[in-house]
Amino acid sequence: MLTLLILLLAPLLGAVGVLIAARWGRGAAALAAGAPALAVLVALVAAAPGILDGEVLRLRAAWVPALGLDMALRLDALGWLFGMLVAGVGLLVVLYAYYYLPASDGLGRFYALLLAFMASMLGIVSSGNLLLLVVFWELTSVSSFFLIAYWARGEVSARIGARTAFAVTGGGGLALLGGVLLLGQAAGGFDLDVVLGAGERIRESPLYLPALTLVLLGAFTKSAQWPFHFWLPAAMAAPTPASAYLHSATMVKAGVFLLARLHPALAGTDAWVIAVGGAGMLTLLFGAYAALWQHDLKGLLAYSTISHLGLITMLLGFGTGTAVMAAVFHIVNHATFKASLFMAAGIVDHEAGTRDMRRLNGLARAMPWTATLAVVAAGAMAGVPLLNGFLSKEMFFAESLEAPGPGGLRWIGPAAALLYGVMSVAYSARFVMVFFNGALMPATAHEPPRFMRVPIELLVALCVIVGTIPSLTVGPALIAATRDALQAPAPYVSLAIWHGFNLPLMMTLVALAGGIVMYRHRERLYRMHDRHVPGFSTTILFARSVKSMERRAARFTATLETGSLSRSTAVLLAVTLAMGALVLATRGGAPVSPVTGPGADAASIVIWALLATAAVAAARWHAHPLRALVAASVVGLFVALAFVRLSAPDLALTQLLVEVVTILVLLLALHHLPQRTPGAEQRHGQRAWQRLVAARDLVLAGGIGAGAAALTWAVLRRPVHGGGPVSELAAYYLRESKPKGGGTNVVNVILVDFRGFDTLGEITVLACAAIGAAVLLERMKPAGDAPERPHAPDAHPPVLAALTRPFLPFALMLSAFLFLRGHDLPGGGFVAGLLAAVALASQYLTSGIEWTTERLRIDARRWLATGVLLAAATGAGALLFDRPFLTSFYDYAHIPAIGAVGAGSTFLFDLGVALAVFGAVLLMLERLGLIGRMRDIGAATPAAEVPADEVAPDVRAVDR
Amino acid sequence: MMSLLLAGTVGVLAACGVWLVLRSRTFPVVLGIMLLGYAANLLVLAMGRVSGTRPPVLVGGEGGHADPVPQALVLTAIVIGFGMTAFTAVLAIRARVESGTDHVDGLQDMVADGDDSREGT
Structure with a gap:
């Protein structure tokens, strides 16, 4: 209970607190930003024993009960594990950003955005209601938009990157909302417990396929699966601390988290295996291949992230319990090594002035310590034994060998896995080689401040510890998270480094060897790529479609909105008239049991007649403002009289007084407007044009007047609802006014x-x-x-x-x-x-x-x-x-x-x-x-x- | 008969309001909005029918009261209508100061100034 409150409120309040604290300097801002992250971390650690034992924390408050939307929070081991990642990496990023962002940056805004993002992310992992999850999902899109656009004032790429990321992930969020609505329909509720328990019902529902499609669209866009991957490299325009956070541990993991979360509800069908496994495999290979060509350190990491996300998605697509465990394991591992690699890339950028690998060499001479850390982390990325990446990759290889495949195509899974392994080793080598490979370049490069390295040191230490003694460290959490993801006992998986000399290990060795060969012959590969692979890019496709949509929207607007008030108003009125006529034509007819109203006396007739005459006069004299105003005020006075005739003394009083002040206001206004209006329509000085406009206006005025009159007439001839002298509602007020309101x-x-x-x-x-x-x-x-x-x-x-x-x-x-x-x-x-x-x-x-x-x-x-x-x-x-x-x-x-x-x-x-x-x-x-x-x-x-x-x-x- | 009168008046007011709103000078448009407001107020009032012969004030006897609901709606609408009229009038003044003309689209007068070349956008 308290844990859940801290989880959401600490970062949210912290986001505000940071803005205040930033007045006392960067240090205060960093402390104020670190405190909520630490609080979340402590709360999670304190709750760990219970949660790992199978306890589920719950907190519920009705929000919009009519929509089935509750403020329901629910934290089980799967959410807990993600929460640890979000808070832990978040804390490290806070420290890192303090050194990374220029001293001129007050940090308040950055930390506030970071904490807002953290809160949204923690909201996703602890949502107990699918609609609530969608709300937090969209919040991550919004807050990440601002983080990516952090430097938008100076850099065009930041603006484009943020916009692309928002369009893709926001659009995906829309699809997810649709999917969740269908899912709730199929499951009989939006509560997560209900949905997770209704797997059979959902899979047999006719809504299953549409729901699955939409949910997957949401997950794939968020987790940058091909062909929606392009927002991720574009988002590299974000400050590196934000990249390290968003694109290693959090934002992109939301998609795979959702897949793991909804596993019991959606997985287990052929459609799931083909869609999720297929998308994952394509992304796995595409990302790894594209990473080979990058010259930007962050670009390489971005495509490698895409590839690893593909790996996780593919594992989830297999649908078996062991595969889910491997996926969860790899999510954790990827977060640790990728966050440290992003931070290392940031240090290189920061201390060497560039991220272009063609202009970087032998950095180990200048920054040996950073180089060591980066090499270890890159080793984890490549799947080198004794590091955590090796373990989950080994499991991935094993799963791919077990994977279901259509007919004689069972070899596809292992082949793809092996090919990926080779390429991942090759691009990891490329990353590492900026630290070696000859003389130092640029010569000015140097080690970063001591504490800027601390986050990387911690993460790399995790890589090594988890990689050597997995069952003593992440083992229990992994088993508990898998159990809660599957909603069933976790399968037994041996988390050992050494499983004997088996096929997966062979694959690893082949990948390592092949990767190094590939790296050595990369020049030849580049040439081949240039010759044979057509220059097709979804980024360009996206940019083009956005451009063309903008053009079309502008054209559409220009036809409707011509800049002429009269014309726009005329269109509006014409549409209104047409709608009214349509209703009248389709639903109209003779009034039910027409009632005859009271008769009219002579005074009434005079009042109504003068009223109408004055109105016509005002319209007729529109070119003579003062005369028209006098006529209009006569209308107002007669309206007051009409209210008297209609037994509405309050209205008559109000109307009379309003009329006085209105005339005063309009007289004053008239003083500042031309006293003489030139002939009606001067636009082109053409008589024919004027006549046309006047005819249009007359038709519209006549039509709307007739419509209003007909409507009034029709209503007056119908008996009130309930059949009494006044409507039920009026009767209620007349009855209760004195007893309940104390007035007559x-x-x-x-x-x-x-x-x-x-x-x-x-x-x-x-x-x-x-x-x-x-x-x-x-x-x-x-x-x-x-x-x-x-x-x-x-x-x-x-x-x-x-x-x-x-x-x-x-x-x-x-x-x-x-x-x-x-x-x-x-x-x-x-x-x-x-x-x-x-x-x-x-x-x-x-x-x-x-x-x-x-x-x-x-x-x-x-x-x-x-x-x-x-x-x-x-x-x-x-x-x-x-x-x-x-x-x-x-x-x-x-x-x-x-x-x-x-x-x-x-x-x-x-x-x-x-x-x-x-x-x-x-x-x-x-x-x-x-x-x-x-x-x-x-x-x-x-x-x-x-x-x-x-x-x-x-x-x-x-x-x- | 009363119904017919009321309906006819609402129609005339609405028609005149629409005609004025479509004029090309700001002041008639303000007046048009005002007249449309009157038409709408009467129309809403008509939704309560015209059968009641006594105001909805519960003094002396039961029955025959007019429907208080549309009256309450219209009362605030009258005041809001004033706010609307006054605001558009102020807008008209401001627009004239900014654009130098009282044309709703900011078009310069051609005849009034005798200067054909000044037609703006």
Whole structure:
């Protein structure tokens, strides 16, 4: 339990901690990065006895139960072994990176990314739920993307490498998600225990093949199997510590881990043997062959990694228990020798200035110690006896001899293994020879700092110890991990160095001899390669397909998005119209039992008729902004009246007040826009074109109008759901408003109580709009003719000002009144906030913004923020009482003369709404009114250089 | 009859809104968004039917209340609609300052300035 928590949380918290620690220098950053890795390691070691005995650690918390996604962690010996690798190599990489990365690098970012990656990796190995595993899987793709792109600012190759790696492994992750979904379907659950126990069921399911294909796509892309291997060499642009970590012990091992993990569920069919074994074999040979041609030390290691991953995959493909054990063994061994080789390559790069093997020679003279370590590690890679690589390779040879093969093709496995063995010896020799082979080159090369070698020394020591006394060291862990991978007792495998003079040993000897011969005659081989092997590269293929996709996407976008707003909007509307028509044509029809609505009186008819007329007028006068605005505001007023007719007093009040501030805002805006719109469509000055556009717009407008009308009409003629006078939902709110919400104004109760969360979101949106508008207007110079336009000689007539001022207290009192009664009668936070804003705005109008703010010191931004925070805090308050967010508490307080006033959390919430609305509206009005005047309202000090009463543009002057 | 009126008005508002939104100057587009907002508000309100003759305020007697749910939805929509209108208006101002024109695509006026060569992108 604690182990699992440490496993995930230590690196995650460490990633944050490192960023903070980096302020105190590189050393602090390294310590802060090493500590979580060490903590994980210690926790794992402490848990070792139980886990190796067959205990399985579990931790479960529901996350999205509806999807079958639990935060289920599960650690058995297989996960434990991987966890040890991840944490152990991670710790060494932390130390190594401290010396490797330039002193100018603060290390905070690197370590944070490294720890984030470590956490994702540990998440994969300890996931107890397949969906959770996919989540962590994708996290490794994301975090490795940033690690590979660490030097993206300076190096193009880092950008390309990171992008390629992300595209391939991320795409594979998508396939894996699909596979896991099918797998869960076939197994009857996503829980790992369920899936592992349902092997029979899965293999007999019709979903088996698609699921297998998709899962394998995920595993093969991650573990760089041919033909998805090309991202790995490209990812060598990463800083070497990251390469050593990602591409030896962790990232690429995730794929083979998954294959081992799902072995009981998926293996054991012909499809598995052919797909996994075949892909592994191809990769094994391809990687080894390609490694021969590399001139870059890291490139060689990258292709050799691909080859070794192929080896592991091939072993897993055999499907037998002993093969699985060999695979797990080789995963561990490869991680140790490959990590040390990457680090050695990094040291060579670091201390000799290049990784090009053609420019490196005799480095052993300058760095004897590093050379010794590298030679031993390379020996393990080549499978030299007494080193760990030898043991697992021996097992691989033995397995290949036992391997199932189709008909007379049983020789293919051993032949491939032998060929691989020869080539691996050859490229290992090539790697080693940079340390020998003549005079020192370059002459400046030297040994690295003492502690930079420590990680390599430890890893190489492991290679030797495991290689000489395997059964005393990794033996128990290996057997336990194999047992948990198979979900069955592990087969007996003798982990001895000497099995007698048998066939696998013969193969090893042939490989060693053949490899050295191949290395000696490599020049001839290179020539042969150049003559006969066509220059085919999946890297180029990938780059080309990416390019062509980008081109096609750009072309597609260009046809849709022409840069013309009207045209884009028209396309959007046309599609909407077509969709609506489609639904109407296929699912429409006569209304079920049509109901006749109430009749209309004369007043209603007049209201609706004027409303429609005003709307048409606004549309007709679009080229005359002021006239159109007047018409539009008439529409708004009649909408308010319509709300009254539709028994919605709250809406009518809100609409009326909103209409006032909207007109103010639009008048102010109009001041800064051209007063005269040139004839409708000037685009090409062609009458025919204009007519065409107008016709298009008329058709769209008519169509959408007709559609909206038809929709409304159709709904109004249908009875409500449930058959009552109002819908079941409405009946619920009408019934429960008083008992549950403590208010009789149902609309307000819904707003502040039942659906309080929506309201909180809405005032937040309003706040965003207001802040956005304010930011857009910040320090903006007025455009066009706005500054020169003639203004009223008397901007603030004294009579008007004197008459308006006494109204302010009354208006604010009315606002307070409407607010207080809002829970029971029409009113409430929205209305009160709007009314207060209108009251203030009328002072701005008649006395000027400066005059008003100087006296009232109103900072709209502060009111806005206070409102939103108050509403949110009220909601959060419920959490203190262990209730869900925004649970309301309610009681009545009896205040003399006003009567029973609701006192409770909804009251505070509604107050927050009122303040937010007030602040938002006022902020926008102020900023619009103050365009061109560099003055910060928040400072509450009037601009000294501008005489308050003579300040130029004001709202009344706009319509000249 | 009431239904017919309401439906017809929603249609007219939507049509006028669409027409305005498709204009090539920023101000009519702002007005169009406003009108579309009104149309949408009335449409949502209509989803609660028009049979209720009393506001959803539970004072004095039972029954006959209008549907409170669409009213609650529309109330916030009105305020958000204001935010939207104000924001687009500000955008229009800012766009004019940046591009020197109030054309929605930033095209320069050809007739207004009498300068044909200034047509931008």
